[in-house]
Amino acid sequence: MATKTTNFQCPACTGPLHFDSGTGGLLCDYCGSRYTVEEIEAQFSQQEKKTEQETAQKTQRTWETERMGEWGPDADRMLVYTCSSCGAELLCEKTTAATSCPYCGNPTVVPNQLSGALKPDYIIPFQQDRAAAMAALKKHYQKKFFLPKAFTEQNHLEKLQGVYVPFWLFDGTGDADIRFHATRSHFYRSGNYEVTETDHFSVRRAGTVPFSRVPVDGSSKMPDDYMDSIEPFRYEALRAFSMAYLPGFLADKYDVTAQESAQRARQRLLHSTKEVMREDVRGYETVTPTSTQVEIVPGAVHYALLPVWMLTTKWNGKTFLFAMNGQTGRLVGDLPVDWRKFWLTFGMMAALFGVILLLSGLPQWIARAILTLFG
Amino acid sequence: MKKWTVCLLILCLGIFCLAPACAAGTGEQHYITDEAGLLQDSQRLELERQAKDISQRYGCGVYLVTVGDYTDTAPGSVYDCARVIYTQKNLGLGAEQNGLLLLLSMEDRDYSLISHGTAGNAAFTDYGKDVLTDAFLPALADNDWYEGFQLYLEQSETLLAQAAAGHPVDAPGQNVGRFHPLAILFSLVLGSGVAAIVCLILKGSMKSVREAAGASAYLEPDGVQFTIRQDHFTHRTQTRRKIETEVKSSSSGGSGGFSGKSGKF
Numbered sequence: 001m002a003t004k005t006t007n008f009q010c011p012a013c014t015g016p017l018h019f020d021s022g023t024g025g026l027l028c029d030y031c032g033s034r035y036t037v038e039e040i041e042a043q044f045s046q047q048e049k050k051t052e053q054e055t056a057q058k059t060q061r062t063w064e065t066e067r068m069g070e071w072g073p074d075a076d077r078m079l080v081y082t083c084s085s086c087g088a089e090l091l092c093e094k095t096t097a098a099t100s101c102p103y104c105g106n107p108t109v110v111p112n113q114l115s116g117a118l119k120p121d122y123i124i125p126f127q128q129d130r131a132a133a134m135a136a137l138k139k140h141y142q143k144k145f146f147l148p149k150a151f152t153e154q155n156h157l158e159k160l161q162g163v164y165v166p167f168w169l170f171d172g173t174g175d176a177d178i179r180f181h182a183t184r185s186h187f188y189r190s191g192n193y194e195v196t197e198t199d200h201f202s203v204r205r206a207g208t209v210p211f212s213r214v215p216v217d218g219s220s221k222m223p224d225d226y227m228d229s230i231e232p233f234r235y236e237a238l239r240a241f242s243m244a245y246l247p248g249f250l251a252d253k254y255d256v257t258a259q260e261s262a263q264r265a266r267q268r269l270l271h272s273t274k275e276v277m278r279e280d281v282r283g284y285e286t287v288t289p290t291s292t293q294v295e296i297v298p299g300a301v302h303y304a305l306l307p308v309w310m311l312t313t314k315w316n317g318k319t320f321l322f323a324m325n326g327q328t329g330r331l332v333g334d335l336p337v338d339w340r341k342f343w344l345t346f347g348m349m350a351a352l353f354g355v356i357l358l359l360s361g362l363p364q365w366i367a368r369a370i371l372t373l374f375g
Numbered sequence: 376m377k378k379w380t381v382c383l384l385i386l387c388l389g390i391f392c393l394a395p396a397c398a399a400g401t402g403e404q405h406y407i408t409d410e411a412g413l414l415q416d417s418q419r420l421e422l423e424r425q426a427k428d429i430s431q432r433y434g435c436g437v438y439l440v441t442v443g444d445y446t447d448t449a450p451g452s453v454y455d456c457a458r459v460i461y462t463q464k465n466l467g468l469g470a471e472q473n474g475l476l477l478l479l480s481m482e483d484r485d486y487s488l489i490s491h492g493t494a495g496n497a498a499f500t501d502y503g504k505d506v507l508t509d510a511f512l513p514a515l516a517d518n519d520w521y522e523g524f525q526l527y528l529e530q531s532e533t534l535l536a537q538a539a540a541g542h543p544v545d546a547p548g549q550n551v552g553r554f555h556p557l558a559i560l561f562s563l564v565l566g567s568g569v570a571a572i573v574c575l576i577l578k579g580s581m582k583s584v585r586e587a588a589g590a591s592a593y594l595e596p597d598g599v600q601f602t603i604r605q606d607h608f609t610h611r612t613q614t615r616r617k618i619e620t621e622v623k624s625s626s627s628g629g630s631g632g633f634s635g636k637s638g639k640f
Binding site for chain 1: 571589
């Protein structure tokens with residue numbers, strides 16, 4: 001059976017509504033009407049009740065003829081849904097929570113994906129729009145000396161998509177007890193001798209280091225290093241989850257469980273707990289840990305959808321992926337290197353520095369010293 | 376009669392003043408002057424004989440002067456004092472007064488080794504002086520004066536002999552010019568190193584994707600609680616390093632001026 005979808009329609013003209021990151025409300029593309037999230041949520045709630053009653057009546061009268069099994073083994077990871085705007089029957093991955101119809105462009109939310117036990121606790125609405133993402137990408141290309149000129153000229157944007165990425169937000173406390181060996185030296189002259197006195201200390205630091213909402217992405221489709229690199233998110237903009245924020249963007253539900261993600265969060269907490277303890281050992285010249293005991297006390301786990309713009313460009317048959325934090329605008333993505341330019345620059349610089357050094361007499365002095373020592 | 380007396384007096388004074396200069400010119404001078412009293416008479420005479428022999432053979436005076444405190448002779452450094460003594464005593468052989476002087480000042484165990492004249496400086500190069508001091512300083516450090524001075528004379532003779540043969544002892548790298556192949560090679564290696572650092576920094580800006588290691592951005596503000604903060608002093612260690620006080624100096628005057636070094640023994 002096709003999955004029921006939600007289409008946020010304009011109460012004025014029934015046109016599709018999009019979440020507008022600029023105003024933080026919903027905007028009708030057709031009549032230009034604007035609504036707050038709360039207004040649309042109330043309307044959607046009423047409409048949903050009505051639809052459920054109608055569906056119940058229909059179910060009593062008709063036979064179920066559509067079976068997922070007909071799709072074979074792929075049915076386990078596929079989802080069929082009907083576009084509530086144009087009626088097209090569409091396929092998407094089971095993790096897709098919000099998308100748009102390829103026929104009519106109608107933004108659609110698949111409610112079952114984000115309801116009940118799967119409902120996210122929080123969401124950070126998009127604060128950066130498509131134009132900001134494009135501008136950030138252009139800026140990302142600037143001042144990159146080894147970026148191939150043809151890359152900026154010839155590459156074209158394959159895809160630009162705002163995605164609500166599922167994240168697990170881990171609360172936890174690092175409980176640490178670390179011992180260090182620290183030294184502090186001072187020098188003085190005694191006759192013809194320079195004396196170095198080194199004081200040795202046994203230093204111990206123990207305590208608790210609480211962390212709040214450490215994000216780990218719960219989508220296997222999203223590269224972990226990209227999601228880490230666009231951090232941090234500013235949690236003061238966290239909102240209680242509402243589907244009204246989703247129209248106009250893709251949204252995925254998690255396919256990596258909180259348990260599976262916990263290991264990454266634990267590693268990050270361990271690392272930072274040790275850092276906090278080490279940074280408190282001040283006033284020494286050397287500090288070496290001699291014994292380290294750190295335990296991570298797990299806290300609450302929250303499920304949140306966080307806004308990310310994913311940008312894909314293609315150049316020389318190769319795909320380049322960029323990700324932008326949909327809240328802060330921080331954009332990351334590795335760029336190709338013009339190796340011809342790299343080696344040419346290296347050669348020219350080596351020759352230039354070589355001549356400058358040669359004229360400075362430093363290599364002559366080194367040659368003399370080496371010949372004196374080993375000659 | 377009175378006129379004749381005055382003339383005789385002037386003549387005597389002139390002879391008195393010119394006598395040291397004539398003595399220097401004819402080689403009638405002391406090569407070993409032991410004011411500090413480090414040597415027995417027999418030892419001093421033997422060293423004097425050796426020094427005179429070496430000096431006359433190579434036309435370059437090899438001198439040794441010991442004093443109680445060099446500051447009683449001349450103000451400034453021990454190197455300055457050596458220059459004063461060399462000049463006052465009119466040391467050196469030949470028109471350029473070629474020679475080598477080792478001055479020991481016992482008060483603070485200072486020494487200075489200076490050479491003078493074109494031939495003197497050519498035979499006793501900076502590197503040659505290093506070779507020389509390496510030979511005799513250990514014996515002087517052990518207060519083995521006679522053996523130290525003998526080593527000084529023997530090594531000086533060796534250096535003079537090599538200079539006379541046309542191969543003065545000099546640092547192996549002394550002839551390395553600015554465009555010596557080895558210098559060019561080092562320029563390329565160092566230049567490549569600097570270029571590599573600059574290029575790798577520029578290349579590093581092309582990569583912006585990295586996995587996060589920590590979570591410091593998510594620390595709860597003012598949430599860190601320390602239950603134990605202990606800093607205990609355990610012990611103290613001491614290392615001593617001898618300060619090399621050796622100072623190399625040279626004075627202008629072309630290749631014929633003074634050049635030398637000084638230090639402690």
